[in-house]
Amino acid sequence: MTDIRRTILWVIFGFSMVMLWDQWQVYNGKPATFFPSAKPAATATATTPSGAASVPAPIAGAPGAVPAANTVPGAVPATGAAPAVPRERFSVTTDLMRVTFDSEGGQVVKTEFLKIRGDKDTPTFTLMDQSGGRIYVAQSGLIGGDFPNHKTVMTVLPGDRNLKDGANDLVVKFESPVQGGVKLVKTYTLHRGVYDIGVKHEVVNTGTTPVSPQVYLQLVRDGTDATGSSSFYSTFTGPAVYTEAKKFHKVEFKDIEKGKAEVDKSSDNGYVAMVQHYFVSAWILGQGVKRDNFVRKVDENQYAVGMIAPVTVPPGATVAVDAKLYSGPEEEKKLEALAPGLDLVKDYGWLTILAKPLYWLLNQLHSFIGNWGWSIMALVLLIKIAFYWLQAKGYESMAKMKAVNPKVMAMRERYKDNPQQMQQEMMRIYKEEKVNPLGGCLPIFIQIPVFIALYWVLLSSIEMRNAPWIGWIHDLSTPDPYFILPAVMTLSSLLQTALNPVPPDPMQAKMMWIMPLAFSVMFFFFPAGLVLYWITNNVLSIAQQWLINVRMGVPPEFNLPKFK
Known part of the structure; x- marks a missing residue:
């Protein structure tokens, strides 16, 4: 079941990346690569009042x-x-x-x-x-x-x-x-x-x-x-x-x-x-x-x-x-x-219903704070607070999984030649420890559309253009000139990965580290405002996960990769 849980989590993560890529394609006027929804197009000509086509x-x-x-x-x-x-x-x-x-x-x-x-x-x-x-x-x-x-x-x-x-x-x-x-x-x-x-x-x-x-x-x-x-x-x-x-x-x-x-x-x-x-x-x-x-x-x-x-x-x-x-x-x-309908030229794609209220909230925060960078961070904080209890359930499930992980690993070693017996023993351990290996999936899945919508708000809003944050960040709509924010984002992603329980399957353990690294490479070329939003989300997620682990008596520890 641990394997199934981790697989589902990576499928969700991968699916969100696929949806992001499709929206890039659609936003650029190109057909969606993975989820095309447009009907076959017909030739567009202007028609006169009599109905005859003009050329x-x-x-x-x-x-x-x-x-x-x-x-x-x-x-x-x-x-x-x-x-x-x-x-x-x-x-x-x-x-x-x-x-x-x-x-x-x-x-x-x-x-x-x-x-x-x-x-x-x-x-x-x-x-x-x-x-x-x-x-x-x-x-x-x-x-x-x-x-x-x-x-x-x-x-x-x-x-x-x-x-x-x-x-x-x-x-x-x-x-x-x-x-x-x-x-x-x-x-x-x-x-x-x-x-x-x-x-x-x-x-x-x-x-x-x-x-x-x-x-x-x-x-x-x-x-x-x-x-x-x-x-x-x-x-x-x-x-x-x-x-x-x-x-x-x-x-x-x-x-x-x-x-x-x-x-x-x-x-x-x-x-x-x-x-x-x-x-x-x-x-x-x-x-x-x-x-x-x-x-x-x-x-x-x-x-x-x-x-x-x-x-x-x-x-x-x-x-x-x-x-x-x-x-x-x-x-x-x-x-x-x-x-x-003229406001629709600022296109949020299929997540407009979520993006519009997020933009409104971001605009309200800016009217009070006066800086778009700090407003982005404040908006992410408010979203994390709104989803705190939902996300806490996911982190609690991960903490329980981390606590029983040594038992699961030892059991897998004993029954590595008997997959059927291994599965039965794994189910027994989860039942005795009252652990639901799928408990963290739903909270993560629910939050994905919200953060994708926020991504499109920041990418589409002209307010980010030429908007400074602090120090060397003079324009939130362009990449960090010194790549400091992308480097911090990469480190925070790796730190968050290190706090998660190690998947029993070696291939999944490798993927757990490869995916954040591959995802982070793109952020070196993303607008600074988008990178700032993701860093803020990572840092708040790490803090929440750390607190929940301590509260549940599972001391935080860093699970570094052991590739063979």
Whole structure:
């Protein structure tokens, strides 16, 4: 039974590691290696209101294709009228961000966050960009005829370029030339203290007959992973679509390439987004506005996710379509308040139901403590207290096993040539000593999901980015530069192993030492915040195990490996 117990414990440990690896894969947009759950994907194309599928209409040299529409037979979307005004790029600045616009299409081609430090100690972080081989832009326009689109050079109307002291809004306005009897007026309203931008598309019918264009909103991005990715843990980079019907759905660039991406094609709610570690850009239409969602490849290593909303404009009239463009950090509470389901871009995977309350508790601790490192340690302490009596049962079972271990080892030596008799004697010893060899399994199994959920909270939370702890730890989201924390974590894991009873089976005894060592190697490349959380858990577990052993009269001793 001892062998069975130890085997079950290692199976549980191994299973948790497998689940962690699968979540790394899924979080990175890759299929789960061991527990695939996704249905076979279907090709994702945007559908027009009539139900006919549309296909991309690439524009040579453009950083994004104009989505094709189902129009009258023979109609071809325009690639933009000849420029009537000079094309220009300019930037506007609020208290939080600097946004660069291109008058070609009135598109957003760069977003810089003034209060978020970039990589390699650059003073600002850049999310959207169109330079140095990078393509990450927000585009919009009209399809369904020879209408203005994101390749149409627009006139920039006069206005402020910096948010003035005491002002809460900054307005940037573009006006297109008339194309196909339609003029498009695009108004961006940037607000103080937030990263979301109001975007109004006014469709003006200058003709004498009704027109039915479609407003498209799309994010175009290259398929290169976000900077700072690690080979030892993965985070997702790519498009995502949310609707109330299908909920949050990430789309891998590779699936778009193969035509196997699956999204909820038609809805009257939700958003489309481009997600990367800690940051997201999203187009959000109002609730009740009918739209078709799409993902597609638009050029070599360029992919788009977007929405298409139909409008009908009577002659001489103007119809407005209001939207929001968010480009900023994945701050959970702010995203939650901005749009239903937008907080899900901060993806906790299948343990969201546990991760969300853990993040809330961590945030509350930080509001009191003021340091994310100490807050992590305090959160682990509270979790250990919550599970104290449950875990104590497991440690008590281990202490009893340790007390009877000499009898079991002696018995195994006597009956090593008679396995059946050995099993009977082992059961007799356990019965006489009132020991349940499986007593420690359930408490350990119950706690595994909680600590995996906490792992994802720490990996996903932008609050860890550039957050110092003490001394040499200046950023909890990056590995310890001197590998001090991983070394301490390895030693604490080995110490915890040494306090456990030695498995009677020699192979299990070897595995008992090999598994913590192998697991510890990964932590040398993990973010310091994750390593700190694991060290705290190890130290508290050792202290609890030590106290329980003393209380039960089983003096703590270190069972060092004896490999032959």
